[in-house]
Amino acid sequence: MKKLAALFGAALIAADDNFILRNVTIHPVTAPAIPAATIVVLNGKIVDFGAKIALPKNAKAIDGKGLHLYPGLIDSASNVGMSEVSSVRETSDTIELGDFNPQLRAVSSVNPSSDHIPVTRGNGITTSVMYPGGGIIGGQVALMHLDGWTWEEMAIEKNLAMQMRFPSIATSTFSRSFGSGRAPYAESKRRYEERVKLTSDFFEEVRAYKQRKAAGGANFQPERRLEAMLPVVDGKQPLMVFATRERAAREAMAFAAKEKVKIILAGLRDSGPVLKEIADKKIPVILGETLDLPLEEDSAYDEAYALPAELHKAGVTFAFGTFSVQFARNLPFQAAAGVAFGLPHDEALKAITINAAKIWGVDDRIGSIEKGKWADLILTDGDPLEGRSQVKQMWVQGKPVSLETRHTKLYEQYMKRQ
Amino acid sequence: MRRREFALSLFAAPVALQAQQGVTVIQNAKILTITKGTIEGSVVIRDGKIVDVGANVMVPPGAKIIDAAGQFVMPGIIDCHSHIATEAVNEGTLSVSSMTGTGDTVNPEDIGIYRALAGGVTTANILHGSANAIGGKNVVIKMRWGKDTPEILFDGAKPGIKFALGENPKRRGGAPSNFAGGPSTSRQRYPATRMGVEDVIREAFTDAKAYKAKWDDYNARTAKGERLIPPRRDLKFEPLVEVLEGKRLVHAHCYRADEILMLLRVADEFGFKIKTLQHVLEGYKVAKELKEHGAGASTFSDWWSYKMEAYDAIPYNAALMHKKGVLVSLNSDSGELMRHLNQEAAKTLRYGGLTEDEALAMITINPAKQLDIHNRVGSIEVGKDADIVIFDKHPLSNFAKVQKVFIDGRMYFDRDQDMSEREAKKSKREKMIEQQKPAAPARPQGGRRPV
Structure with missing residues (x-):
């Protein structure tokens, strides 16, 4: 060196x-x-x-x-610079309170002096998609270079997409005080349905706002929170929808069709028939950690390792994201693990370069x-x-x-x- | 197996029971022996042991032949820090929980065993958690998937115990709080600082020494013919006495250089050795002291910044400690990471420029030495257990995957077989779900299995 x-x-x-x-x-x-x-x-x-x-x-x-x-290399989902020491709340700016926060911007909470930035660069990553989280709509996703004196200099696109976590029926719970456990199914389902309704209502509210805005008039009051959603409902900006399970992915696609919005699925872990549907609808996917445990006890041991190859076979356009801070530097190894289990090497490399750029609509530059x-x-x-x-x-x-x-x-x- | 036999066999399960009888020859392979270089040739296995390794070997008539042309053979991977195959990890109510042990809760049916096998791991150190300054006892297991509890234990492995320093053992001493992570008033527990952690260990060994003195006195006097009432047995102190006598290995969870040095000095003071420092993320700062004490270091390849005490962790830790003369292994502490320790070893080539042999030693012979089982496993040498992994590519390539795994000469994992059985398993699973439907509607199960 x-x-x-x-x-x-x-x-x-x-x-x-x-x-x-x-x-x-x-x-x-x-x-x-x-x-x-x-x-x-x-x-x-x-x-x-x-x-x-x-x-x-x-x-x-x-x-x-x-x-x-x-x-x-491009990491299609990262929190580098948004959190320094994950267990120390004071150093973490990734998750805001509240269910609907489209007005929040990841871009300005990226600390350009974070030690994670050079560390991540060290393994060849020049560009990361920084996402906010929390609630159902977490805020605006930014595309940033891992270089610059300020977040402004780092930013390539300050508002690239809108982060959303599609509600799911989660029966497993985890709290640091009590460890992992299970919530009753009926309760989880009720909560899920409530949150799906909240989501639909919110989109309805956005559309009503859009109409009010179009109608204009002296009484029209701009609302930042709803204003931030307009590019999404106008189909100009994609929703980066976090959906791990097949069911959440299907529901996210149905929701997107109903609301006529563009989506990018993020963090998908299930394979099977849903992949065909994703491919047919030409919905891009940001894959999470390849080196992960199977979802179920009786799943194939290499389920997560083989998932990138499954997506490739099904004809899904995908990129890799680390969804991480400390492990963001392992992006290339995440892609490599897919190669060991059937993903063609060229495709693995593309998934952390050109295909990522295409999914995010920046392949004219990177x-x-x-x-x-x-x-x-x-x-x-x-x-x-x-x-x-x-x-x-x-x-x-x-x-x-x-x-x-x-x-x-x-x-x-x-x-x-x- | 009956209960009485079970107790007897805990640390002495006869190898012959486990071993594959007969002769197997793995041919045409690139053999990474770890201790004797790389050989192109064959490994001959008889009754569970390696009996010959070389370019030209005698193939006995009737031997089972495994053609490994173009493939790589290495000794089974050894993970010096794992929590799979145990139903309980942390007894967190006491600051000294040496009366407990993971051996009491071994679950031979944990799918984690099979998954570890599929990643080439044949042996793992199943440690107690890190909630207490002095934690519970550990057991070493072999991934003999399909066998019952006594049979998955590594027969003859030296017993050990977990210690823990830093944030984890002092967490329960934090201010009472209703926020996640903080203890409630009723669950608050000494110690709250690193000072307190040192004090807990010093006090425990002061008491253990006094306890040992009582027994030594009793034993000496009864040997001379005196008839005495024996001292009251204390299961908390017995393992600590074994530590003082060098019969039990100490595996100490630690992060920062200050606490590492503290433990070495306390151990020096009481005259025992720390066999391994676990995690030891700042070990690179006190490599000299580690070497002087003779403590091994078992660390992650590249974890950092997940807690404050991990902020000075560097991925060069393993390489630096090794270069300064410390015996280093790479561990997982995770049912997932465990499945690709070969890739973790490859990172020491990137971070610190180790050689292939040095990197592979960190997941084979070095952890074997740290667990005092290196006379049995950790390299491909004549006389050792036939714990062998076949990779399709060089194991330090991120594109390599495990094809076959042998323990005591018996094949416990075969990728081809796993693949060919998938369809049958899938239809069996669907049939079972179908059968369950009238009773309870199928619904998605959430979440991964916690490790």
Whole structure:
């Protein structure tokens, strides 16, 4: 890492967001890998790349012999920067009180100084979808670079989608004082029906507000909470709907059809016939942790591991999200676990790059190495999906980003202790 | 098995009962022996033991042949910190709960055993929880799925006990509160600070020493022919006396460097050893002291920041401690993480640049040494138990998956068999649900099984 930095250092500092990198294997993701290739980045964008490209005169190129260039990885569900120490409430800003909070914004509660940001970057993740939670509608989801002095500089899209957790019948309960338990089914069902009704009523309220607004008049009073929902009911902004079980997924799809809103399913864990329905309706899915236990005691042991392959076979467009803070850096391994159990390697990589970008509607800027796109790049010594690989260098919009973290610093500090 | 026999066999179940009789030969494999390099060749198993390993071996007539061409063979993975297969984890009411033990509640039918097997784990240390400064006793099990309780215990494994430092044992001492996580007034318990945790351990061993002295005196005098009333037995102190006598291993849950050092010094003071420090997330800060004491370290690959005491955790911990001469293993503390300890080991290549052999040792021979079972398991060597895993790719690749698992030469997991039985199991399940319908309507079951 240090040797490399010395090798590159001078050229990079001079270059700011312009640089030429040659002699690397380029993995565009949208096209086959190109060995011994060169890439030219100007003003933070990819100008050209390939095995034989014309270089500007007097161009100073960095040599990346033996290394691999990939687009920066995208985590499609993250809380990095929104919570520092998960068990210490004072450090956590992920879950607000109340059932309907569409006016809340994840973007401004991302702490750009969080130690989690460089740590997550360390494994090649340049971009994360930050979501708020709590209640039924948690608030506005943001797409952010894991680099920037302020949250404003980090933000790519401040209001990308609306987070929603579809009500479900949850009979298992968990409290830190009393551990896990089970609530009676009848009670859970009653609560579920109540919450489904609350949700329908809320959407009705939003539509009534929309009509009032359209009618205008002196008596019209804007309401921030309902105003925030208009892009959703107008079908301009997707709902990122958290639904783990088949039943919740089906109901979320039925709800979306009834309300005529766009949805992205998040955190799906069930497979089976529901996948066909999801594929037919062309609803994208953000998959949660692949390395997880089966849902039921008698489920196949590899149920969660094989789920990405099942989605791929069913023709569902999907991306991976870590839904995490401390484990966000393990995004590439989440994708890799799917590969071991049948997901084609290319598809795994796409699910943390270009397919994520497509699902979130930002593939004009990020997600692959293509001319005109932002130079969000990672340079590695091997397959970024493999635990053993190292990320040697990272660029966000063409600018080199430090890979030093709280962890590398502590490591270096304590290695020196005699 | 009758009850009396059960008690007798707890730590001495005859191996012959468990072992697969006859000869099995695993051929054409890349064999990662861990202690003797990588060999392309065969492993010969007879009556549950490894009897030959090499490029050229004698294949006895009638041997069962397993062709592992293109595949990787390694010793069964050993998890030094697990809570599967036990019905109870934490006896949290007392600060010293050494009279309890996970061995009393072993559940051989826990599906977690099969799932662990499917991840290549053959042996695990089933520890008591971390609610108390001195917790309960532990048992070491082999994943002999389908066997009853005494048979899943690792016969001959040295007994141990759990200690715990830091946030968990002091949590119940927190201010009474109605908020989640805080104890109610009636459940409040000493200690509330790290000072108190140290005090609880020192007091327990002071008392245990006095207890031991009474018994030593009694034993010495009765040996000389005196007729005395024996001292009253105390099941709380007996395990602590075993610790003082070096007969019981201490596995201590800890995070911060200060508390780790505290425990080592208390142990030095009472003249016993800490066999392993569990989690030991700041072990890298006191690696020198760990090495001097001879304490092993059993840690996570990359967990951090989930509590305040985990904020200085670094994924370089395992590699750094290893480089400073500490015996390091990687554990799971989770029924899920347990299923891919090979991938956790691979992270030590990324974080700290260990070699493949060093990484794999952290989930095989090193935890075996930490549990004092390295004469039996942890490497592929002649004379050891035939606890063997076959992976389709190099186990340090994230794309590898377990194909077959052997314990004592008997195959306990076979992916092909698991796959081929799925349809039959599915239809059987559906039939059972159908049968239940008139009595009680089927409804979705929520949630994962807590671990």
